[in-house]
Amino acid sequence: MPPNQHAARPSRSSARKSARTRTRNISSIASCSVTRGGVWRKPDVDLVSLYIDQFPDGDLARGTAKRFNVPIYPTIAEALTRGTGKLAVDGVVIIGEHGKYPKNEKGQMLYPRYKFFKEIVKVFEASGRSVPIFNDKHLSTDWRECVEMVEDSRRLKFPFQAGSSLPVTKRTPSIDMPHGTPLSESVCAAYGGMDSYDIHGLETAQCMSERRKGGEVGISRVLALRGAKMWEHAASRESTKRLLTAALVRSHNLPVKNGYPTDTVTFEWAREVFPEGWAYFIDHRDGFRTTLFMLGIRDFNYAGLNSRTGEIISCQMYLPMPTHGSTTADFFNPQIRHIERMVMENRQPYPLERTLLTSGMTLAGVESFHRNAAVETPEMAVRYTVGRESYFWRE
Numbered sequence: 001m002p003p004n005q006h007a008a009r010p011s012r013s014s015a016r017k018s019a020r021t022r023t024r025n026i027s028s029i030a031s032c033s034v035t036r037g038g039v040w041r042k043p044d045v046d047l048v049s050l051y052i053d054q055f056p057d058g059d060l061a062r063g064t065a066k067r068f069n070v071p072i073y074p075t076i077a078e079a080l081t082r083g084t085g086k087l088a089v090d091g092v093v094i095i096g097e098h099g100k101y102p103k104n105e106k107g108q109m110l111y112p113r114y115k116f117f118k119e120i121v122k123v124f125e126a127s128g129r130s131v132p133i134f135n136d137k138h139l140s141t142d143w144r145e146c147v148e149m150v151e152d153s154r155r156l157k158f159p160f161q162a163g164s165s166l167p168v169t170k171r172t173p174s175i176d177m178p179h180g181t182p183l184s185e186s187v188c189a190a191y192g193g194m195d196s197y198d199i200h201g202l203e204t205a206q207c208m209s210e211r212r213k214g215g216e217v218g219i220s221r222v223l224a225l226r227g228a229k230m231w232e233h234a235a236s237r238e239s240t241k242r243l244l245t246a247a248l249v250r251s252h253n254l255p256v257k258n259g260y261p262t263d264t265v266t267f268e269w270a271r272e273v274f275p276e277g278w279a280y281f282i283d284h285r286d287g288f289r290t291t292l293f294m295l296g297i298r299d300f301n302y303a304g305l306n307s308r309t310g311e312i313i314s315c316q317m318y319l320p321m322p323t324h325g326s327t328t329a330d331f332f333n334p335q336i337r338h339i340e341r342m343v344m345e346n347r348q349p350y351p352l353e354r355t356l357l358t359s360g361m362t363l364a365g366v367e368s369f370h371r372n373a374a375v376e377t378p379e380m381a382v383r384y385t386v387g388r389e390s391y392f393w394r395e
Contacts, residue, residue, distance in 0.1 A: 037395060038395070043336070043340060044340045044343075044344055045090070045091065045340050045343055045344070047068065047070050048070065048071075048082070048089065049070065049071055049072075049073055049079040049080070049082055049089065050065055050070055050071070050072045050073065050079060051072070051073055051074075051075065051076045051078075051079040052072055053099060053112065053116075054098075054099040054100065056098075056099060056100065075119075076116060076119040076120060076123070077119065077122070077123050080092065080120065080123045081123065081127075086126070086127040087123055087124065087127035087129060087130075087131065089131060090131050090132075090343055091131050091132045091133070091134070091339070091342070091343035092120055092131060092132070092133045092134070093133075093134045093136075093339065094113055094116050094117060094120075094133065094134065094135045094136060095136045096111045096112055096113035096116055096135070096136065096137075097111050097136065097137065099111075104141065105370070106366050106367065106369070106370040107194065107195065107366070107370075108141045108195045108366055109195070109196070110141060111141075113135060113136075113137075113138075113139060113140055114139070114140040114142070114145040114148075114149065117133070117135065117139075117149050117152070118152075120133060121152050121156065124156055124158070125156070130156040130157065130158035131158060131343070132158055132159040132160070132161070132342045132343050132346065132348070133153070133158065133159075133160050133161070134161045134162065134339045134342065135149075135160070135161075135162040135163075135355075136162070137162075137163065137164060137199050137200075138162075138163075138199045138355065138358065138359035138362050138363075139162060139355060139356065139359045140359065141195075141363065142363075143359075143360055143363055143379060143380070146356055146359045146360065146363075147356070150352055150353075150356050153352065159342050159346060159347050159348040160348060160352050161338065161339065161342050161348040161349070161350075161352065162352060162355040163199070163203050163354060163355035163358065164199055164200045164203040164204075164358075165319075165331050165332055165334070165335040166200050166201075166203050166204045166207070166300055166317045166319065166331075167203050167204070167206075167207035167317070167350075167354075167391070167392065168334040168335050168338060168391050168392050168393060169317055169318055169319060169331040169334060169335075169392065169393055170317075170318040170330075170331070170392070170393045170394075170395075171315045171316065171317055171318060171392055171393075172250070172315060172316045172318055173315055174315075174392075174394055175313065175315050176208075176211070176390045176392065177208040177209075177211040177212070177304060177313060178211070178313075179211050179386075179387075179388040180211070180212070180213045181211065181212055181213060181304075181306055181313075182212065182213045182306060182307045182308045183208075183209060183212035183213070183288065183304050183305065183306065183307065184239065184287075184288065184289070184305050184306075184307035185239050185240065185243060185288065185289040185290070185291065185304065185305050186205040186206075186208055186209045186243075186288075186289075186290050186291070186302065186303070186304045186305075187205070187240060187243035187244050187246075187247050187290075187291045187292075187293065187302070187303050187304070188201040188202070188204045188205040188247065188290075188291075188292050188293070188300065188301065188302050189244060189247040189248050189251065189293045189295055189297065189300075189301045189303075190204065190292065190293070190294055190295070190297070190299070190300045190301070191294060191295060191296065191297050191298055191299070191300075192294060194278070194294075194365075194366060194369065195362060195366050197294070198280065198292060198294060198362050198365060199358055199359070199362050200300060200319075201292045201294065201300060202280075202290070202292055202358040202361045202362060203354065203355070203358050204300045204301075204302050204317050205290050205292065205302060206290070206354055206357065206358050206361075207350075207354065207392075208302055208304055208313075209288065209290060209304070210351075210354060210384070210385075210386050211386060211390075212288065214286065215383070215384060215385030215386070216284075216353070216354075216357065216382065216383060216384050216385070217284060217285045217286045217381070217382075217383050218284065218285050218357065218377075218380050218381035218382040218383060219282055219283065219284050219285065219290075219357065219360065219361060219364070219377050219380050219382075220283050220284065220285045220376065220377060220378065220380075221282070221283040221374055221375065221376055221377060222280055222281070222282050222283075222361060222364035222365050222367075222368050222374065222375050222377060223280070223281040223282075223368055223374040223375075224278065224279070224280050224281075224365045224366075224368035224369045225278065225279055225281070226276070226277065226278035226279070226369075227275060227276055227277070227278070228275070230277060230278055230279045230293075231271045231275075231277075233279075233281065234267075234279065234281075234291070234293075235267070235271075239289075239305050240289075240291050241267040242303075242305070242312065243291070243303040243304070243305055243312065244267060244270060244291070244293055244303070245265060245266060245267050245270070246303035246312045246314045247293075247301040247302060247303040247314060248265050248270055248295075248297070248301065249265050249314070250301040250302075250303075250314050250315060250316040251297050251299050251301050251316065252299055252316070253297045253298040253299050254297065255273050255296070270295070273296070274295040274296050274297075276296075277293060277294060277295040277296065278293075278294050278369075279291060279292060279293045279294065280292045280361065280365040280368075282361055282364075282365075285381060290361070292365075299316055299317075299318075299319060300316065300317045300319055301314070301315075301316045301317075302314060302315055302316070302317065317392075318331065319331050333393070334391070334392070334393040338391060349391050350386065350391055351384045351386060353382050353383075353384035354384070356382055357380065357382040360377065360379075360380040360382065361380075364377050364380070
């Protein structure tokens with residue numbers, strides 16, 4: 001998607017006047033078709049307006065907008081009102097990443113997701129009505145802002161969906177965590193940069209962890225470690241060692257020699273071949289643990305431990321990265337579909353509390369690295385439960 005573009009969807013009244021009366025109008029969702037059920041299908045929404053915060057070298061936004069005849073407005077308010085003075089869309093999508101933005105002292109890129117969100121809320125308040133919002137990835141780099149965004153959605157009573165595409169992409173094998181499983185720990189073995197990609201790994205784990213018996217109760221402590229200190233700490237936890245090994249076995253991107261893995265996948269093997277990795281060791285308020293390992297692989301792999309049976313449940317969240325001229329970003333298809341459903345049905349498919357909590361995990365992990373110490377998180381007592389239905393891509 002274009003850098004920091006703001007998506008909006010036209011109002012229901014204007015949608016009904018169009019030839020495609022079943023559609024809703026939006027902006028910042030890709031205005032292309034997506035695959036589903038083995039067919040190439042048109043979206044249920046129309047992209048009708050855009051706000052682009054920056055136009056860097058190599059920008060695609062203006063050419064794409066021209067190709068699909070979508071106007072780019074100079075402000076967020078104008079994109080949402082489309083020259084009418086009041087909200088004139090059915091949904092909004094915030095893609096608050098890319099571009100050149102300052103970093104704070106912790107190394108976090110200060111993307112304007114919260115700023116964009118608050119400008120949208122102003123339009124909602126002035127118009128006397130609200131529409132669904134999707135926010136890509138974590139909510140903000142400040143916990144108070146994250147909470148405020150959630151509170152605004154509740155106060156104005158609009159569906160608010162956020163987070164990563166990892167929880168809804170395909171899985172290999174195509175399994176879910178049985179609802180009500182007595183889990184004791186979840187591990188994700190993934191890759192990427194601090195703050196930018198750890199949200200993906202944390203949502204990979206959390207979409208499974210939240211299905212445990214009793215539901216989610218929030219987190220109490222986060223310890224971030226890297227290199228030898230990470231491996232030393234992990235080595236003292238037998239369940240973590242087992243789960244990391246199980247997660248890595250699901251990877252399709254392990255180091256190879258002559259086309260085959262360099263050795264049997266064990267904890268000690270991983271310690272040797274990924275010496276510079278880093279991890280978040282997260283304690284939940286009910287004694288449950290989440291451990292995120294960011295290593296030298298190129299995929300996202302999950303393993304969880306059933307405390308009653310000792311069984312490990314594991315899979316890979318399938319994220320084939322696009323390459324020019326070959327693979328497409330298919331993992332966006334289910335997420336776009338869920339955004340469409342939210343706009344069409346005026347309800348979000350899964351709890352916003354998931355991304356509120358994973359945003360908090362990310363912030364606490366970054367803070368732990370900054371302090372070089374564990375971080376206590378009494379403010380992150382985020383409680384929620386999920387139903388039996390799951391939303392990952394089974395096709």
